[in-house]
Amino acid sequence: MSRYWSSIVSKLEPYVPGEQPKVSNLIKLNTNENPYGPAPSVLAALLEETTDTLRLYPDPNSDVLKCAIADNFKIKTEQVFVGNGSDEVLAHVFQALLKHELPILFPDITYSFYPVYCGLYQVEYATVPLTDSYAINLQDYVQANGGIIFPNPNAPTGCGLPLTAITGLLQNNTESVVVVDEAYIDFGGESAVSLINQFPNLLVIQTLSKSRSLAGLRVGFAVGDAKLIEALERVKNSFNSYPLDRLAIAGAVAAIQDKAYFDVTRNKIIATRDKLAKNLTALGFEVLPSQANFLFVRHSERDAAKLSQALRQESIIVRHLAHQRINQFLRITIGTENECERLVEVLEQVLG
C-alpha cells in the first residue's frame, strides 16, 4: 500500500501462474505446455525474421497473421482479433464486452484468471457451480446476465461440451456476449468457430500456446462478429498499438499454416493422454474425461498435496490447486510418452 497508488491497486488479487522452475532435468507437467517443440517451419520463419528489420515497428494490425487465421477458419479478417497471448485477449474482452450492469456468469471451477480480470475492470460476476460430476451444465446459464464466459474444454477439469449444448445456450441467450475460451479445443473438442456467422454475440478465443507449441511466443486470438472485434480493436488501440512483435507475428503465421505438423503432434498427445488415463485408472485414480492436453485426477486413498510433494521429490512437477472443491485433485499435463511412463512408474512406487 502506498499513497501514490490508484485506489484500485490495493484491492487487486493478481493471478498466480504455474511455476516456471529455473532448474532443468525436471519432468514439467504443471502448466499444460506442449511436450513437442514448435514446427520446424516455425523455427525457420523466426530465423528468417531475425534481421536488421527488427529496428522497425511491426504492423500494428498484424494483418498477415489475421489473414492466416481467417484462411484457416474460412472467415473474414475483420472477424479476427489478435493479442499477446490469449490472456491479453481475454483482458480486453472483459473490458470491452463483459462490463455491463448485470453480473457476468462463469463456472465456480474454471480458469482462475476470470475473477482477476473482474477485479481489474470492476466487472460484477456470479459463479455457476459445476455439476456433481464436475461438468458445465449450460442450462444453468439461462438467466439474466451481463455476459457468459467458460472454457471448452473447461480448465482445470478437461471436460468438454458438445456443440449442440453451446448452440442451445446461444439460442436462449441473445442479449449478452457469450465467450467460449477454446485454449484446449484442438485436443479433441468441438470448436464453436463454426457458429460465429450464425450468432453475432458469440466470441471464440484460442491460443497458440498449447496445440501450436508456442507458449514462449505469446500469441492468442479471438474470432467473432466484426462488431465484437471492433470493440476489441478500439480497446487495444487505446492500450498498446503493437502488442505483437515482428517475431511473434512471423512465427504465428508459420504455425497456423503448418497443418501437417499440428495434426501429428496433437494426435500424439491425444494418444498419450488416453494411455495415461488407463494407467492412472489402474492405479486407483479417478480420471475425469478429458478433451484437453491434461488430466484431472484424484486418488481414493491418497491426499493430493502429499502426492504432489512425493512426485516433486522425484523431479516431476504437477499442478495442485487450492480451491476447496477440487483440492483432492491433481492436474497433470500430458508429456511425451517417456515422461508419462516415468510418471506412472514413480506413482507405482509412491502408492506402494
Added chain:
Amino acid sequence: MSRYWSSIVSKLEPYVPGEQPKVSNLIKLNTNENPYGPAPSVLAALLEETTDTLRLYPDPNSDVLKCAIADNFKIKTEQVFVGNGSDEVLAHVFQALLKHELPILFPDITYSFYPVYCGLYQVEYATVPLTDSYAINLQDYVQANGGIIFPNPNAPTGCGLPLTAITGLLQNNTESVVVVDEAYIDFGGESAVSLINQFPNLLVIQTLSKSRSLAGLRVGFAVGDAKLIEALERVKNSFNSYPLDRLAIAGAVAAIQDKAYFDVTRNKIIATRDKLAKNLTALGFEVLPSQANFLFVRHSERDAAKLSQALRQESIIVRHLAHQRINQFLRITIGTENECERLVEVLEQVLG
C-alpha cells in the same frame, strides 16, 4: 456501436500510430525508428533462443532482463518493471499510479497517447501549455494535481529539460507521482534515473525501440521506488502474466548489455542530427533545439502539409501532425547520413 459493447468502448478515441507502409524503397523518417539495425550481439542472442524451448512459457517476471537493467543503472531489481513496449508500461502507469481524484497534468503538445490512456481508464486531466518557444516550463506544473507526466525530451518537439528543472519540480511536488517518459533520452538528454533513490514519487520510463534499435521487438521498462513498481506489478499480474516472450527477453538482455554498439549508433545519430539541423536552417527552416532522434521544423514560407506531400512524391515519409498549434511543423526522424542527404537534396528542389 453495438449493444454488446461495454459502455466505455464507443467513447474511446484510439491512438493512431505513424504509418507503417507495406512497400519498400521508401526513406522512412516518420516514426522515429533507429536507422541502424540492432547490435549483432542481439541478433546472435535471438538466434540462440530460437529453439524447441519456445514450447515453454517465458519467465513471467522476466528476471534476467530486470537484472540486466538494474545492473546497467546500478539500481535494485525491485526498482525495475518491464513491459511489452513502453506503451504497455505507460498504460499500466495510468491505471496503477495516475488515477486519483485530482486531474493529472501533461503538456498541451506532447505524446498524443496520454489523453487516450486517460479515456481508457477514465483519468481526469488538464493540459499545461508549452511556452511560446515550445518548451516545457516545469514551474507551471506546481499546482494541485493527481499526477504529472511529460516526456524528456518532449515529443514531438525534441526539446529537453535539464535535470535541475526536474529536481526542482520533485522538490515542490511530493504528493503525487511524477512520470518522466524518457523514450528519447539517449540522444543527448539528462536522465532522471539518477534521482529515483531520492524521490519515492519519481517514475522514469524508457524503451528499447529507439536507441536500442528494437522497435520490432516491443520492450520497454520503468524504474522507480519499489513501491511504485509493486503497483505496476499488481496491475500487470491482473492483466497478462507473460507480456514479454522468450525472444523479446533474450534480445533485450543482449541489447542492454552491448554498451559499445549502443554508444556507436547513438553518437552517429547525434552527429547526423546536428548536421541535418544546420542544413535545414540554411534552407529557411526554423529548427527547434533537439535532444532526440528527430527534428521538429517549420518553414517560414511553405505549408507543412504540402511540403509533406511533396516529400512523399519523392518517396520520403515524414510526420505531419494535425494539432492546431503545431500544424505548420514537420517531425523528421534522423535517418542514415545518406537518407538525410537525400532529404536535403529533395527539399532544395521542392523549395526551388
